[in-house]
Amino acid sequence: MVIMVSPEIKFVCRDEVSKPLxxxxxxxRYCALPVTDSSFHPSQITECPRRLIYRVNGDADKxxxxxxxxxxxxxxxxxxxxxxxxxxxxxxxxxxxxxxASDCNYNxxxxxxxxxxxxxxxxxxxxxxxxxxxxxxxxxxxxxxxKHVIEMVLYIWLLEVDGGILIYxxxxxxxxxxIKPYKPIVESVIEKCRKLxxxxxxxxxxxxxYKSKAKECSDCEYRCVCWENKKExx
Ligand code: SF4
Numbered sequence: 667m668v669i670m671v672s673p674e675i676k677f678v679c680r681d682e683v684s685k686p687l688x689x690x691x692x693x694x695r696y697c698a699l700p701v702t703d704s705s706f707h708p709s710q711i712t713e714c715p716r717r718l719i720y721r722v723n724g725d726a727d728k729x730x731x732x733x734x735x736x737x738x739x740x741x742x743x744x745x746x747x748x749x750x751x752x753x754x755x756x757x758x759x760x761x762x763x764x765x766x767a768s769d770c771n772y773n774x775x776x777x778x779x780x781x782x783x784x785x786x787x788x789x790x791x792x793x794x795x796x797x798x799x800x801x802x803x804x805x806x807x808x809x810x811x812x813k814h815v816i817e818m819v820l821y822i823w824l825l826e827v828d829g830g831i832l833i834y835x836x837x838x839x840x841x842x843x844x845i846k847p848y849k850p851i852v853e854s855v856i857e858k859c860r861k862l863x864x865x866x867x868x869x870x871x872x873x874x875x876y877k878s879k880a881k882e883c884s885d886c887e888y889r890c891v892c893w894e895n896k897k898e899x900x
Contacts, residue, residue: 705775708820715872748793759783767824772859790821793833
């Protein structure tokens with residue numbers, strides 16, 4: 667049997683000490699989560715179209731992956747560390763923190779960690795935690811990851827800024843990329859968003875672009891609902 671200690675007992679309080687702390691954690695929790703699941707997020711735009719539609723539909727059958735609250739707090743701490751570091755750089759002026767980057771025409775919504783001014787040019791900033799030194803080495807040798815570059819190109823377009831700074835951080839070292847505006851990526855994402863909006867408005871789900879054993883499907887929180895009653899195939 668679980669024994670509960672009632673808040674009416676004098677030494678167990680939800681008072682001016684615990685409540686503001688509780689609310690602060692709530693604030694932290696919600697600002698680190700997507701504001702709405704009914705938008706497409708630049709960080710997810712390279713994913714399977716079917717997965718994106720499940721997400722905007724708010725499909726309740728998704729599988730729980732990871733500890734959301736713990737992850738959100740970690741992400742927020744990580745982001746704040748980078749904002750604090752940038753504020754210490756003499757030639758950088760931090761103009762905005764957690765800036766909203768959105769476009770209602772294409773149902774895109776997200777936030778960048780910061781918008782900064784470097785010697786008169788304005789940049790969107792996104793810091794990304796890497797898995798370790800091996801991954802960092804690969805990034806240094808091969809360049810930034812495609813999905814992050816696409817994400818940043820979208821932020822540059824959405825915020826109408828001069829460029830973007832992509833920061834990879836492994837806890838031990840960091841590596842930065844300057845991303846410049848690139849129209850072909852924006853145009854292809856606009857095309858994808860238009861098609862996704864058509865599916866959404868028609869109440870339809872795109873076909874599966876993968877086979878069930880594909881890596882994309884094994885990493886997908888909708889794999890149960892997507893492949894329910896389906897055998898291997900499309
Ligand atoms: S399980 Fe695979 S096909 Fe289905 S939504 Fe997820 S990634 Fe797309």
